[in-house]
Amino acid sequence: GFGKGGGGAYIAHDGTLLARWQSVWERPETLLFDLHHHLLLGETGEVISGWLGIAAILFCITGLVLWWPTRRTFRLRALPPRFTRPAVILHHRDIGAVLALPILLAAITGALMVLKPLGQAVLAPLSPAAEVAAWQAKPPAASSATAQDWPAILAAARARFPDADPRMIIWPRAPGEGVTLRLRRPAEWHPNGRTTLTLAADGTVLAARDATAAPLALRAGNALYPLHSARMAGSAMALPLRVVMTLAGLGLALLGSLAVVTFWRSRTGNHRSAPAIPRGRVTG
Structure with missing residues (x-):
């Protein structure tokens, strides 16, 4: 993950801290990315x-x-x-x-x-504006519970998208918001996927967005990064x-x-x- 000023850390699946840095200048990969992007x-x-x-x-x-x-x-x-x-x-x-x-x-x-x-x-001309707006609508508010039940959350994600691989966890930005899991389904080009699942702390599904069924305008937008970076996951090309x-x-x-x-x-x-x-x- 990345923090303020370009700081971040690499953490293993078991929670072991592998590396930590305070700015983009401390890691060659973060420096090259920031130079290319910003x-x-x-x-x-x-x-x-x-x-x-x-x-x-x-x-x-x-x-x-x-x-x-x-x-x-x-x-x-x-x-x-x-x-x-x-x-x-x-x-x-x-x-x-x-x-x-x-x-x-x-x-x-x-x-x-x-x-x-x-x-x-x-x-925008690829899809009706109303269809895109409905797809991007904000998920409903979560319950007031604050502690996430991760086994229940992961089980709900597996049940909703059994063929998807988890890629990212997006923490709630404000009280009342659910946690969002970002997943990649086999048909997606994006290496981190664009399928998202927003869940309450107890694992209740608040919103599910299957990137493979998104409006054409959004699917075209999701294809920009894989084409730009030549990282087309799961594609013979x-x-x-x-x-x-x-x-x-x-x-x-x-x-x-x-x-x-x-x-x-x-x-x-x-x-x-x-x-x-x-x-x-x-x-x-």
Whole structure:
């Protein structure tokens, strides 16, 4: 789990404390996630990363438009034949054309997840608004009991979704709210599942949401993260997609690095090759 400031802990099933940290800087996995998701800037960085996704979409589209007239010269190479500006530009266009689809997939899904108003606007036409609102309705209040009867809660979850695996426990945020279990059914792509079960302290089911039967707009939204992260649990496409997205990430890093190096080399070359202005006396 994660606490305030990025702190958290890993706890085994028997309650043994495996590791604890106070900030994202103390664990490499939490630091990389925060860098990718928030750019180490919190909510502001999250919004910036979403707009960077929009920029990546525009770069892919404009890059394909620029590549199309030169498609007859297409050559698939891992590296440019020469590290000259024309050779790097042609290599950039060719590799960019090959990687355009997976980069677009990552950029579109990332932007729709992070920029939530945009995601809602894009996915809303897939389902009637009333159907989505009914699905997302707040569960009824729980009883006043405060101590959770975990055997009863887990037994009720198993009885309601016998084929689901428990993934998360969401504690009540306010008095009168039930505890929510997040589960994954076999047909779900999301590694942590989106099926939820809200129960009172005595195991009484307050609300059950089967993600496989959710409105289409919500099911499409639930598919964004598995597609973006290439973590499609239970799908035969999981490994091929992971390989493609890995190659796309490496290719994107290569394209960006070569573009930056070529840009600065061209600026340095232009500066050095600028003709000297002869000094002399102006006569009239």
